[in-house]
Amino acid sequence: MRNHYQHAEIRHAEPTIKKKKKTIIVRIMQILFSKPKKSKKSKENYRYETQFLTPFLHKLSRGAEFDNEVETAHDVDSSDSDVTDSEDSEAHEGLKEVRGKDKKKGDLGQKKKRDKKEQKDSERLKQKKGKSKRLHIVDVAAGDTSEDDGADSEDESNSESDDESEADHSETRSDDDTADISSESGSDSEPENDSNANGNHVEKPPAPIKTFTEMGLDPRLERAIEKMDWLKPTPIQSAVIPAALHGRDVLVSAPTGSGKTAAYAIPIVQHICKSDSDVNGLRAVVLVPTRELVHQVASVLKGLCKYVDGIQVAALTGSFTGGLEKNGRRKKGNGLTFGQAADIVVGTPAAVISGKNSQEGTNLSKVEFVVVDEADLVLSYGYENDAKTALSRVPVSAQSMLLSATLEAEGMDRFKKVILRRPLIIKITSDEGVQEDDSSRALHYYAKLKIHRDRYLVTYAMLRLNVITGKVLIFVNHINTAFRLKLFLDQFKVKSAVLNSELPVNSRVHCVEQFNAGVFDILIASDESNAGDSGKESSGGKKETRSRKRMRKDSEFGLSRGMDFRDVAAVFNFDVPETAASYMHRAGRTARAGKAGTVLTLICNDKEEERLKSSGKEGGCHIAPLAFRMDQIEAFRYRVEDALRMVTDAVIHGARLADVRREIVNSEQLKDYFEDNPDDLDALQHNLTLAKNIPEHLAHIPSYLIPPALRGNVSNEPTGSRFRGKRRRRVKRGNGAGNQRKKGDPLKTFTTDGLSGSARQRYRTKHGIKKRKGRDPGQTMVKKRRRR
Numbered sequence: 001m002r003n004h005y006q007h008a009e010i011r012h013a014e015p016t017i018k019k020k021k022k023t024i025i026v027r028i029m030q031i032l033f034s035k036p037k038k039s040k041k042s043k044e045n046y047r048y049e050t051q052f053l054t055p056f057l058h059k060l061s062r063g064a065e066f067d068n069e070v071e072t073a074h075d076v077d078s079s080d081s082d083v084t085d086s087e088d089s090e091a092h093e094g095l096k097e098v099r100g101k102d103k104k105k106g107d108l109g110q111k112k113k114r115d116k117k118e119q120k121d122s123e124r125l126k127q128k129k130g131k132s133k134r135l136h137i138v139d140v141a142a143g144d145t146s147e148d149d150g151a152d153s154e155d156e157s158n159s160e161s162d163d164e165s166e167a168d169h170s171e172t173r174s175d176d177d178t179a180d181i182s183s184e185s186g187s188d189s190e191p192e193n194d195s196n197a198n199g200n201h202v203e204k205p206p207a208p209i210k211t212f213t214e215m216g217l218d219p220r221l222e223r224a225i226e227k228m229d230w231l232k233p234t235p236i237q238s239a240v241i242p243a244a245l246h247g248r249d250v251l252v253s254a255p256t257g258s259g260k261t262a263a264y265a266i267p268i269v270q271h272i273c274k275s276d277s278d279v280n281g282l283r284a285v286v287l288v289p290t291r292e293l294v295h296q297v298a299s300v301l302k303g304l305c306k307y308v309d310g311i312q313v314a315a316l317t318g319s320f321t322g323g324l325e326k327n328g329r330r331k332k333g334n335g336l337t338f339g340q341a342a343d344i345v346v347g348t349p350a351a352v353i354s355g356k357n358s359q360e361g362t363n364l365s366k367v368e369f370v371v372v373d374e375a376d377l378v379l380s381y382g383y384e385n386d387a388k389t390a391l392s393r394v395p396v397s398a399q400s401m402l403l404s405a406t407l408e409a410e411g412m413d414r415f416k417k418v419i420l421r422r423p424l425i426i427k428i429t430s431d432e433g434v435q436e437d438d439s440s441r442a443l444h445y446y447a448k449l450k451i452h453r454d455r456y457l458v459t460y461a462m463l464r465l466n467v468i469t470g471k472v473l474i475f476v477n478h479i480n481t482a483f484r485l486k487l488f489l490d491q492f493k494v495k496s497a498v499l500n501s502e503l504p505v506n507s508r509v510h511c512v513e514q515f516n517a518g519v520f521d522i523l524i525a526s527d528e529s530n531a532g533d534s535g536k537e538s539s540g541g542k543k544e545t546r547s548r549k550r551m552r553k554d555s556e557f558g559l560s561r562g563m564d565f566r567d568v569a570a571v572f573n574f575d576v577p578e579t580a581a582s583y584m585h586r587a588g589r590t591a592r593a594g595k596a597g598t599v600l601t602l603i604c605n606d607k608e609e610e611r612l613k614s615s616g617k618e619g620g621c622h623i624a625p626l627a628f629r630m631d632q633i634e635a636f637r638y639r640v641e642d643a644l645r646m647v648t649d650a651v652i653h654g655a656r657l658a659d660v661r662r663e664i665v666n667s668e669q670l671k672d673y674f675e676d677n678p679d680d681l682d683a684l685q686h687n688l689t690l691a692k693n694i695p696e697h698l699a700h701i702p703s704y705l706i707p708p709a710l711r712g713n714v715s716n717e718p719t720g721s722r723f724r725g726k727r728r729r730r731v732k733r734g735n736g737a738g739n740q741r742k743k744g745d746p747l748k749t750f751t752t753d754g755l756s757g758s759a760r761q762r763y764r765t766k767h768g769i770k771k772r773k774g775r776d777p778g779q780t781m782v783k784k785r786r787r788r
């Protein structure tokens, strides 16, 4: 299906084909904006396509209209009936038609061939659809609501019959004494009742429930769910939540972005809501592998507890204070320590067992609910010992849940036997069939380049020429590459932020929040976990200097795992991920919660191509080649080379050091500030320009250099940031934070220290710091703190 886009290339327009161009654009508009015919699903597709996917692919495919030589061999013709609920197919059809018109008219032989092909393809599409439905049913124990979500071409009665068949299929019993999730249909092999040592009387697990209201949740929890705009449970939630509410231990495997967090967070909150409120002590513990995830999961739990008084959520990250601990603060007068004062604790295994947050470590002896998220990683080498220790402190009676995108990891088998008691195994696979129609809607591409430096040229074209629009997450394998890329983009006034393990956790979390809030659009993430990044500058036998110590990496850092980057239009693998798991986790940062997204990987040699293909195969997704016409962007090569020449190793080293220093200062100085203003996302900027002495001519693009297909999209304004007055004004109104923001251009209120003037003013007022003439107020603040 997607092969069509292989041939999408950027090409120059020729005056003689202007007319054709018009027809093509009209046709493309028809495809993109025509109303879907049948189903709700189509409507959703339509929205996702126009919102995220279209701008990218549309621009890429524009070149095709000027290309008379483009092959049609891979084009998919499809009849109307086949394409009503598949925007891809529509696009194929439309663009195929466009191309078809480029061919000589009246060629009857060719037409016949095309008709035949059309018929074949439509049959193939039908078969594929049928196959993916079967896969839905077979692969989801406990019934696959995803089919309703996905195809939506089914009517209500159909979905009821699905339920029945789902129930049938869900009776698969795992070797390791797992219970089935069958239900009304009556399971023949499972005992009717079971008894959880929690005291819960466990009956046959219920069938999946497709609305939150039918789940019998506490009204306060229901209200919080509504507040989060979660209208109905995702497939994994509708299977997992009822089972967990019935007291069953659950082992969950579902693709990235399918809503696993809420699948365990809702039962935890419900469990605490309905049980004895006088119980003093920690009730639930959630183990996650990274500090970023600690923050994220705690935020979800906090959101769910919004209307329930007295439930305390603590995030154990060691040093993070960005407002989270406010919710997990000590209960006054009860004499309990930090972790123990909370009802729910989220932490990395190391943080949970360490005494950092209390004198004796977190007391887990009264825990009734234990969850291991990203279990394959938490229970793997590196975390294993800490996880073992933490879990050994949890009473055996506790209800347990293990969740992961994959259950095949080493050690999982061993652990699940220890942790889980007769668990239900609930699984949504991500085979091709399921992905085609299901919530996981990323389109995967790769572009093969001749030399490594072409990566920069293509990145330049993608970002500076606005081929990719919307939020872009760029993954690199090394910290140095991240800074090289950032400094390179700085030369063109393309604003971006770098996220890496050397930065303090406060800054990292705040940076992700800003990205999610749309403060800036381009985030370069160094995914060092899989690349064995030695950091070069930070390693070596030499004695560590103070600055080197500052640059040490955080072993509990991870961006590709579990992070909920919102509305990411495209994931851009500047470097090829080392493993299949890494590829899938990176790709999983886009196309989340049923939305669409694009993954583009740049490769330079056969070895990388092989690695990428095997990753795709293992992850069950088709990665299609994107025939990127390098000659169309060749004119920019000299600029790219110029910019790269300026980004020397010494410059990178300096920028890296400066960035860490600045973020550490910001992070420490602003701890108090963020505790009091947790929602002030604008207070710090993480995408400040690091490059110095930027030559003006590089940032400006004369129009004659821009490929005609992209003219009109390229402006000479700085790109990559949405930090505009309108948004700031809205933020101001929302939190009523004084009138300072009204004054002047908001962009100008930011200083090189990365702290906005208004935020600085508030900080000064709070700490009674007077503004001194002739001195940098940012420095005053820093010095004052140091003196204390």
Ligand SMILES: Nc1ncnc2c1ncn2[C@@H]1O[C@H](COP(=O)(O)OP(=O)(O)OP(=O)(O)O)[C@@H](O)[C@H]1O
Residues within 6 Å of the ligand: 229, 230, 231, 232, 233, 234, 237, 254, 255, 256, 257, 258, 259, 260, 261, 262, 405, 561, 562, 563, 564, 566, 588, 592, 593
């Ligand atoms: N019922 C729902 N309806 C709509 N959106 C939802 C629902 N449940 C969760 N989401 C949203 O889906 C997104 C992904 O959820 P979540 O982070 O839990 O996925 P995940 O399966 O844990 O992914 P990963 O494996 O990458 O960690 C989040 O932005 C979340 O707010």
